[in-house]
Amino acid sequence: MPATLYIVATPIGNLEDITLRALRILKEVDLIAAEDTRHSRKLLTHFGISRPLTSYFDHNQALKGEYILEQLRDGKSVALITDAGTPCISDPGYQLVRDAAAEGVAVVPIPGACAAVTALSASGLPTDFFTFAGFLPNKQGKRRERLQALAAEKAVLIFYESPKRLQATLADMLETMGDREVVVARELTKLHEEFMRGPLSRLAAEVAEREEIRGEVAILVSPAPEVESVEGPQMEELLKRYLESGEHSLKDAVKRVTQETGLPKGTVYAEALRLKEEGLAEG
Incomplete structure (x- = not known):
């Protein structure tokens, strides 16, 4: 396996969702770069994989990115994985991919689970045109600005959100986007997987009444409605x-x-x- 950077998708919950190709690559590479080595070591141990492991995350990507590039320059093969799902999707990694490609290193994707596509496939919303918007800002003012900028999109909008901010985010969506159809997908592929479907007003009220929301969340918002021409002054x-x-x-x-x-x-x-x-x- 000459100098190759593999972008390996791992399960987002259910361990059975890893692919046979991903398991083979993880067993054969010289080095595995993981977002959280403690978390990834549990996954690797479960599948009997014992390969050198190094961390690669937001706060050490400059230092570790150069280290990984050095391994690739020496002709070694490296697998990049994240805590869950596909690397580089709302996770660190794109800089490493860019730098490796710039040096002529082969970058090979090993596809698998992705929470955004998983949620969309079972949402019941149109799937032919969608926009992945990732995580919204933590602060309400910035969050509302981002939502207002996306409000006129004619595509399904897909967001990731923390369970702690779900209530506030749904309320901000209702304020900035109107009472649209939405789907809230929680704990995807896990034991307590849940899909909440309905108008924003109802789901916002339901979430507000719950004592606690757990697990990673994906929010899917239906496209902006078609607007009829305005009578009188435009x-x-x-x-x-x-x-x-x-x-x-x-x-x-x-x-x-x-x-x-x-x-x-x-x-x-x-x-x-x-x-x-x-x-x-x-x-």
Whole structure:
């Protein structure tokens, strides 16, 4: 196995979801780079795999990335794995892939489990066009900004979220995106796997009533609804009027136009940002 970087997907819960090819590669490589060596050692021990192991995560990727590249330069083979699922998907690793490829090292993906695709496949939402948005910001202000920027997307939106922030995130989604159909997938492939389906308002209320939510969570939001043309003054004209008056902030202008037109807040917000970026409105 000459100088090759293997991107090896591991189970997201159920250990039976690892592939035969992944097991073979992990047994044959010279080095395994893992996000958390303690966590990965349990997986490797379960399958009787004993290979040299090194850590590679967000806070040591510069140092360990160079170490791994040195092993590859020496002609060794390395498998990159994460705690669960496919490496480089909302996990460290893309810099290592980029640097290895730049040096002419072969980068070979070993496909397998991915929470986003797993959740989407069983969601019942359209699967032909979707956007993976990863983790949202922890702070509410930044989180709402990100949601508003995505609110007009005509694709299914897929997010990862901590169970501790699920209630707050659903409430922010309802505020910024309107009462859309959503799916909350929890503990995928594990014993307590759960899919919650329904309008945002109902799911937000249900989650708020629960004493505790456990396990990693994926949230899938249905595409932005098609907007019928607005009777009377158009959305753009109204936004320009409020923004150019100098009496309203962008947030206030969006709120007023949303109330007057009945359009989704995300749609109005996206148009307001476009006007600002193109210099068509002040404020």
